[in-house]
Amino acid sequence: MSNKMLLNKRIIKKTALGGILENPVFVLVLGMCPTIKASTNITDAFALGIATTFVLICSNVIISLFRKFIPDQVRLPAYIVIIATFVTIVQLFLASLLPDLNQSIGPIVAMIVVNCIVLGRAESFASKNSVLLTLIDCTSMGIGFTLSLLLMGAIRQGLIALNFSIFSTTAGGFLVLGLLMALFNFIMMTVEKRKMQKSRAGLNEEVE
């Protein structure tokens, strides 16, 4: 296998794992408003996760496709218009086919336009990488975001059902988010530590 192919494979693998290694909620700490607001129950959390993923994929693929044509000076307004178009389509979809869901998450869906995950990935990734890599990155980030929301939604819904009503509030949401963030980062650090220990052991063996 040539070096270039190996490098491409490595980049694709790294991009695909971005949703976990650079989890938008627990690592990058992006999109906090919708995360706190929509994670009081699993249904809303899942719906918002899917809506965000859809907008993330569609808008960033288009941004990546036209990255060479969009002048730097107008890139942010251009990104916002593209993102807003897809957010409006999601809103129309919810209002038309899922009116009950639209009642509960409608206002949060509108906020996806200024969601840091979408705009952040557009600015830092889609505007600099190919369509394929952007597609992989957005799918991975979207799945990571949806899973994080689902996890928070499940925990908060369970605690609310057990009459811990504080978890239905914003403060309760931040509490769960903080604890999950700590747990996530602890696990990631442990994994990283073990990896380093392993590679060190490998180096020592080679030296001996």
Added chain:
Amino acid sequence: MKKMNLTLKCILVMSVIAIVSVALLAVANTFLVPAKSSGLNDKVIARLQTFCPADSYNDLTDTYADEIEKFNSENGDNYSKINGVYSAVGGDNDGNNIIEADGPGFQSGIITMLIAFNGETISGIGNRTYDTKNTYWKDHVEPNWDNVVNYFVGKSDLGSASGKDLNTGATLSSNGILKAVRLAIDFNKNINGNVQKPEPEEVTDSDILEKLKAMTNSETFIKYPYKVNQQVNCVYVDNTGSVIIDALGAEGSFGGCNLLVMVDASSKTVLKVTPIRMDYQVYGEYDASGLDDPDVLTNHFKGKNISDIDAMEKYLSPATGATESSTGLKNCIKNALKNIDGFLSSEWGSEVQTNE
């Protein structure tokens, strides 16, 4: 020159993005028509009171959900369809159907009409919402609303009428109104049983059968699908001729009720009462166990006729557990008593030998 080129490029790119966005949104807007709120609310009830006054209204949309879905799949589309069915309870229009139907307005707008029927004849008409995206409705239809009412009231068939016949000056909106009313007329005929009348059949539903057996000593019952209005679901008769009416009642807090009422056909009084469905909710620790107890309800209504029930206190005895729900229970029993004569004089009822 370089700056000029850059400015032109920015304008060009933003214009292209804007055009593509508009095109995408136009496509989405065409295919994704927003679902409207339906069902009774204070605003709709106030509107119904203007052309079909009644003591209250019953929302029967769920009861007719299957019929509505079937009818819409065969006759409707995104812009013209049946949304709901209501019935007037009490007053001069007692038992009249009110059908909520959509028609297409100007530029993909939707006009939602409420059409009241006395049997198959239109007795009143009102508008629930309009979304015609211009001022035609306000400028032409509203000032000429009397023309619309006069045109429809008393009709049961619109023949080859066109929007111009409504004389409003808003052709497309008038066509939309006409389309909605045509659908409502056809649907009303459907639910009035004029199309495919169902046949009587032996009761096999175990839940209902258990309740019926507990009311009489019989083992078998015939279900007569006597549903000429929205006051009764059907009528059950056992082999001894006991008549039990499956009646509906509206009003009370949070919903209505559905009771089995065994009626003495000669004196038009209540013999026994058994609840099937109670939509009511209980306030705090208020004991409403009586609401589900056939004995409690029977003791309360046994031997009563319509006048006796009208003379009852607003709230039933505390033993029933009913406060605001009392009105719904009384309406339900009255609906059963009101319909006994109608059933007995129908083609099915005349065959039934009651145990008077």
